[in-house]
Amino acid sequence: MPELPEVEVVRAGLEPAVTGALIASVDVRDERALTRHTGGAAHFEAALTGQRISAAVRRGKFLWMPFSDDEAIVTHLGMSGQMLLRVPGAPEERHERIRIELEHPVHGPLSVVFADQRTFGSLAVDQLVDTPDGAAAGRGSNLARVPTQVAHIARDPLDPAFDVGRFRARLARTASGIKRVLLDQTVASGIGNIYADESLWAARIHPETSASALPTRAVNRLLGEVRAVLDKALAEGGTSFDAQYVNVNGQAGYFAHSLNAYGRTGQPCPRCARPIVRVSFMNRSSHFCPHCQRLR
DNA sequence: CCAATCGCCTGCTGGC
DNA sequence: TGCCAGCAGGCGATTG
Missing domain, CATH: 1.10.8.50 (Helicase, Ruva Protein; domain 3)
Known part of the structure; x- marks a missing residue:
């Protein structure tokens, strides 16, 4: 049941860990976690490996991590999705779907694990487009660029640019x-x-x-x-x-x-x-x- | 164009 | 004790 407050807690927790981090490797363990991604697991892993995450941003219940001005990892937790920070080599989580290994310039290596019991949640690589109003796309970044999968939803009531x-x-x-x-x-x-x-x-x-x-x-x-x-x-x-x-x-x-x-x-x-x-x-x-x- | 319903999915609970 | 209906409910697709 993650709604805005729960997703914001997750975003705020991810922010210091992922901002500036290099994606060392990606392991998709269950393709059902990629239902919003076009291209399959191999494409997802290849598209992300070697990229550097610049922020953790949220609008409504959508969370995304840009790795350039044009692309981001979009996350939706669905009903039961979790984004967990773990040390590399940590045991497999129950319902683990995707594991991303990061190399942070300050904190060193860490793992981001996407676990999801009911598989309504998903990760995807998506393109970023300009926000129509020119304001920051969501909480966590000043960038006025929003993933195409998020562009159709309204801003949330806590957004300073909420209309x-x-x-x-x-x-x-x-x-x-x-x-x-x-x-x-x-x-x-x-x-x-x-x-x-x-x-x-x-x-x-x-x-x-x-x-x-x-x-x-x-x-x-x-x-x-x-x-x-x-x-x-x-x-x-x-x-x-x-x-x-x-x-x-x-x-x-x-x-x-x-x-x-x-x-x-x-x-x-x-x-x-x-x-x-x-x-x-x-x-x-x-x-x-x-x-x-x-x-x- | 808009409103309403459906299907997706797993684990737990309560009734018989 | 075992079985199964019901419930949890987000989203996009489909139907009306």
Whole structure:
């Protein structure tokens, strides 16, 4: 369930280890980790070997490591992907898919391991293109160049160049339920099921409220809560329910203790003490307080 | 063009 | 005890 805060924790952990590092070798152990890469394992390994990584950048849930002004390793963790930092020769991780050996000019040799239980995540070599607004593509670099696989998604709500006017306009012309719209990465990126539920609970908005029916002040309140929830989760190291989400050193985050709605079916709403309900939605679940979050 | 659904995948849990 | 349905849910592709 890595969403924006979890991916940012991973990016921040990778940054000092990979910036300036030379890619000594690449070992693809499971081709399913390359579903977004065109060219196969041999091509992936050859394209990366001998290159030097210049940064670790993130927009929404996408993470990428540029190795020139034109190319980057794009990473998406999917549901259960992990990027782990290990010493060379470290034992194979459970669900290990790809191992990249680096030679850092200061820290020396280290391994970056991509492990992924459910194989929804992947790595790919992708081309970089200019950002339409000329601003930095994401957090972690000033370069205004974004991978083609990431170019179609919106900036995330924590991005200084996030276009609030565009966000409001998208909501105003979409009749779908607000939760569905929040999960649409082309509206605002980085929000998944957990933080959508938490933001809507904080803003006291029912998840099925039509987006276009939200008054301007409700939209502003919601965006404020989205940012507050993402910031707090990031400060607490992200949300870990099981061993699936961990930082680059394999450690869990603490935000699961701060959840008010998500996963709290039947437990009292922290605001009004009435039980949180769970409803089926888009092959997943919505958790909310039917008293604090009324559909009108 | 837009909205909604489907398929991908593994491991765990709960009911019988 | 074993078996299986259900659940976790991101994304892109496909359908309506």
